[in-house]
Amino acid sequence: MTGAGRIEATAADGGWPVIALSGEHDLSTAPELRARLHDLAEADAVIIDLDQTTFVDSSILGVLVGGLRRARERDVPFVVVLGDQAHPAIRRIFELTGLHDVFPIYPTRGQAQAGLSRQGETA
Amino acid sequence: MNQAADVSLIVPAVPDSIAVIRQTVSGICEALGADTRAVGDIKLAATEACTNVVLHAYANGDAGTIEVDAYAAEDELRLLVRDHGAGMTPAPMAEGLGLGLPLIAALTSTLTILEPENGGTEVSMTFSLRESTPDP
Numbered sequence: 001m002t003g004a005g006r007i008e009a010t011a012a013d014g015g016w017p018v019i020a021l022s023g024e025h026d027l028s029t030a031p032e033l034r035a036r037l038h039d040l041a042e043a044d045a046v047i048i049d050l051d052q053t054t055f056v057d058s059s060i061l062g063v064l065v066g067g068l069r070r071a072r073e074r075d076v077p078f079v080v081v082l083g084d085q086a087h088p089a090i091r092r093i094f095e096l097t098g099l100h101d102v103f104p105i106y107p108t109r110g111q112a113q114a115g116l117s118r119q120g121e122t123a
Numbered sequence: 124m125n126q127a128a129d130v131s132l133i134v135p136a137v138p139d140s141i142a143v144i145r146q147t148v149s150g151i152c153e154a155l156g157a158d159t160r161a162v163g164d165i166k167l168a169a170t171e172a173c174t175n176v177v178l179h180a181y182a183n184g185d186a187g188t189i190e191v192d193a194y195a196a197e198d199e200l201r202l203l204v205r206d207h208g209a210g211m212t213p214a215p216m217a218e219g220l221g222l223g224l225p226l227i228a229a230l231t232s233t234l235t236i237l238e239p240e241n242g243g244t245e246v247s248m249t250f251s252l253r254e255s256t257p258d259p
Contacts, residue, residue, distance in 0.1 A: 024145070027174050028138035055145070055163075057170045058222040065220060089163040096229055097222055 005029055005053065009036045015113045018047040024055035030063050037067040044120075046071060047112045048103075049081040050090050061099060068103060077116055083107035128192035128203070136180060136187040136206065141173045144191055148202065151193050155200060157252040165200060165250050168230040171223040172204040172246045180208025180244065199232065200250050207243040 005023030019036050040046050048064060050056070064080070071078035080103040082090060094100040106112035132147055134140035148169045152162040173189050181187035187208050194201040227248060228234050235247040 024142065026138070026141050026145070026170055027177060028141060055166065055170075057167060057174060058220055058226060059174060061222065062220045088159065089167070092160070092163060093167060093226075096226060097220075 005055075007032050007036055009039065016045040016047055016116045017043050018049050018109060020049040020052065020109075021056070021060075022052035022054075025053065025060045026055070026057045027059040030059040033060060033063045034066070037063065037070075041070070043076070045077040045079070045116045047079055047081060047106075047109065047116070049109050049112075051081055051083055051086050051109070053090050054087045055089055056093060058093075058097075061093065061097060064103070065099070077104065077119060079104040079106055079112050079116065081106050081109050081112050126194060129195045130191075130193040132191045133188050134191075136177050136189050136208075138177055140189060141170055141177065144173050144189065145170050147191075148193070151195065152200065152252070155195055155252055157200070158254075161250060161252050161254070164230040165202070168227045168248055168250070169202055169204070171227050172202075172248065175223050175246075176204065176206040176208070176244075180206040180210075182209060198252055200252055202248045202250075204246045204248070205243060210238045210242065210244055 005021055005025040007029065008020045008022070010018050010020070017040050019033070019040070021033070025033065037046070046067065068078045082094065082105050084107065106115055130147070130151055132144060134143055145166050149162060149166050152165050157165070169191070176189045187206060190205040192203040227246070230250070231248045232251050233249040237245040237247070239245060
């Protein structure tokens with residue numbers, strides 16, 4: 001399908017689990033993202049990597065906010081990777097919706113892993 | 124508007140159609156020389172309008188269509204997204220944020236939503252091709 005994106009979930013070699021979205025994502029891929037998040041419902045933290053994402057709409061944001069809400073209910077971190085090199089469209093929708101102030105955002109996946117590990121040590 | 128559309132597209136009102144419309148709109152924008160930010164904004168607004176059709180227009184399960192007409196002018200693009208469904212009815216959505224229409228409003232120069240007498244909904248959106256966000 002034209003423009004369809006890929007979703008990859010990785011247990012991340014001893015690190016925190018990552019769900020990485022590449023390409024374009026909308027209502028057609030929202031159910032898969034919801035399922036990947038459901039798979040991590042018991043995880044101690046979740047990293048959403050949007051560095052290779054070129055488009056998301058409000059359907060995807062809705063799924064991410066649902067994941068954040070459930071993570072907060074369990075008192076576990078739910079963070080987003082959105083660096084300077086991220087696609088301008090992704091930064092734009094996060095700014096338009098104010099969600100850049102809602103999600104903890106890290107500039108790289110490595111910094112997200114390190115940041116969550118520090119939180120784990122101090123918790 | 125009686126003017127013939129420059130591009131018209133009719134697709135099934137299903138999730139997989141939304142990317143087809145988005146790619147078509149993106150191609151139109153690039154052919155018109157829209158700047159990068161305008162292309163992104165127009166793709167997002169078109170996606171949100173079509174998502175509303177897929178989620179809400181044909182809630183009774185009827186197979187329906189999304190019709191998109193594009194009208195190009197020198198510095199702006201008008202998109203008309205039309206369905207023949209039940210009209211603007213609030214519908215529960217599992218994890219919807221209700222951001223679709225507010226996003227469209229933020230991304231467009233003008234936005235008009237009509238419910239024609241013969242049914243359905245028409246969302247008319249106009250975008251500047253060079254500076255997509257109106258000055259505050």
